[in-house]
Amino acid sequence: MIEGRAEDICRVERNIQLAPYTTWKIGGVADIACFPETEQELAQLLEIYPGAEIIGAGSNLLIRDSGIRGAVIILSQGLKQIALQENGDIVAEAGISCSRFAGFCSDNNLSGAEFLAGIPGTIGGALVMNAGAFGGEIWNIATAATVIERNGKRKNIDRGQLQIKYRKVDGFGNGVVIAGTFKLEQGVKTGTQEEIKKLIEQRKDKQPLDKCSCGSVFKNPVGSFAAKLIEEVGMKGFAIGDAQVSPKHANFIVNNGSASAEQIEEVMEKVIEKVRQSTGVELEPEVKIIGEKG
Incomplete structure (x- = not known):
């Protein structure tokens, strides 16, 4: 890796808060974030940072509060043809x-x-x-x-x-x-x-479109719906801090203002545990979780 070369390719930000680049509006700091606008710029960045995390629109994604060490490549600024x-x-x-x-x-x-x-x-x-x-x-x-x-x-x-x-x-x-x-x-x-x-x-x-969320949190199990199971076991509306199972749609976890990634993960774990205990079904997250554990 050759430090400094990325700035010659595209816009680069260091020690950047990632929350604005996710639909949950949650996430810690990345050491370096690169914003390519073209295929050529992306290819050059991947040669420099082959292990970089890739972020698109930031939906279906939870970035942990401790952020990401190393590089992140954010694609939301380009590749729009x-x-x-x-x-x-x-x-x-x-x-x-x-x-x-x-x-x-x-x-x-x-x-x-x-x-x-x-x-x-x-x-x-x-x-x-x-x-x-x-x-x-x-x-x-x-x-x-x-x-x-x-x-x-x-x-x-x-x-x-x-x-x-x-x-x-x-x-x-x-x-x-x-x-x-x-x-x-x-x-x-x-x-x-x-x-x-x-x-x-x-x-x-x-769907709770007036709240920040990632979209659906859990995959639908075979023969059923995650939202139906979550509601049936009484977890609709369950909250830890500002992280809440949406009262409108139980397969959405919303950020009511200042939720942390840790709170989102805790709510997910509680939902999985409750559904498992009550129904025997193991819910599988659809959301991708990245970043350093605190």
């Missing part, structure tokens, strides 16, 4: 928001991506975890992903080379997803717009 190809495919870079992607598809009379309007993240993060909502999953419409490997090399990976599971994708290795290729069905703009509007209204009705 999206284009309709001559063959009808869509290529979208990782920094495109899921909602913008859904809107772009609708504007181009393509259907199948409407469910993405309800996901608070980016295309890159969605591809990495096979994000889904309202019965749809992103790898139902994605055909390939482009990654930058930790040595800075570019690689294209087809869907058939991946092991795609519920909220998990194996096969990227340590590579950083920078773009996805998508194939959708022909649709009618008015119809897709109405579907997007309906899904957004459902999200407003059922």
Whole structure:
């Protein structure tokens, strides 16, 4: 690692608070944070910091209060190109928001991506975890992903080379997803717009959008729903400090103002324990937890 080179590539901040870069608005300090805007800048940074943590929109992510030693690469400032190809495919870079992607598809009379309007993240993060909502999953419409490997090399990976599971994708290795290729069905703009509007209204009705959260905290167990189990065992509304199981949707943990990552983790642990004791079901977190333990 050659100290100082990162500043020659892109914007760099040292000893930076990471809370503003997560949807929970929680997180400690990183030693160094880099903000690449292009694929080339990202590739150069990965050659310098091959072990860097990668942060996209910061949804589905909890950064511990003690922060991150070493480098963080934050992708929310760039990689925002999206284009309709001559063959009808869509290529979208990782920094495109899921909602913008859904809107772009609708504007181009393509259907199948409407469910993405309800996901608070980016295309890159969605591809990495096979994000889904309202019965749809992103790898139902994605055909390939482009990654930058930790040595800075570019690689294209087809869907058939991946092991795609519920909220998990194996096969990227340590590579950083920078773009996805998508194939959708022909649709009618008015119809897709109405579907997007309906899904957004459902999200407003059922989810605590007025509070800071990461999205869904736990994966749905086979044959059931995490929110249903959490509510049935009496944990809806349970709180430790400002970290609370949402009274509106039990699979959301909200930050009511000044919650710490430690409090969020404690609430998660209490929920897992209570559901296990009462039902025998072991809830599995969907949220990724990174950073130093205090």
